[in-house]
Amino acid sequence: MALELINPDDLPVPEMYTQVVVATGSRLVFISGQQPEDIHGKLVGHGDFAAQARLAFANLGRALRAAGARPGHVCKITIYIVDYNRDEHIPIIEQAQISLFGNHKPANVVVGVAIMSPGYLIEVDAIAVIDEVVTR
Template sequence: MPLELINPDDLPVPEMYTQVVVATGSKLVFVSGQQPEDINGKLVGHGDFAAQARLAFANLGRALRAAGARPEQVCKITIYIVDYRRDEHVPIIEEAQISLFGDHKPANVVVGVAIMSPGYLIEVDAIAVIDEAIGS
């Protein structure tokens, strides 16, 4: 496996991510920010953060598959949220993240942003590492 997940003893153990991810694979995959859009580029779930989060993570999964990567090969994600409110948004993000990653917990950061395209509430990008030598 090209990723080593580390939660140092002297740092808190997060529920939804890993403090440190060491990547040793041979191929890097950088996925652009995935938005809550359908195949035609139309916004889905206008005003519905949960619907947008589910679709943004689903689109991230589609983009990873297109590159030959699996969710468990993702070492880092960045989640951009319009008008971020921790108590409101974190449970929804966790559900959407688990739907794609299951028990895998890549390093992550949540960034609150003031303005995106009108109606868009979330965007997610990723970095994955594939070890081509063993086909994983």
């Protein structure tokens, strides 16, 4: 599997993502939106955006592992945030993203939404490309 990360010369170089990701591989993995829930489906961190962001990204990592994928296989993420405020939310998202991806910077988009389920402040989904054959 190879991800070619491209930041074209005529576009700004983003700090936390890559402008263009070209993926080649034999398996596509689509991860549903991961929310800040514990193993029992209970919301964790009610009212605490940072706690919810950390758990949503940690749950994304768990979902990737279940598919035999690693964070480095992710080519695209979408982050949904209730009442999005760039100055307030981006630094927190960056820390949560780094905790999962390290220096890997998949393409991403942040989408502000009016409301999710009551108390939920963030959700993150992903697309990954892998070559490995997984046996379970």
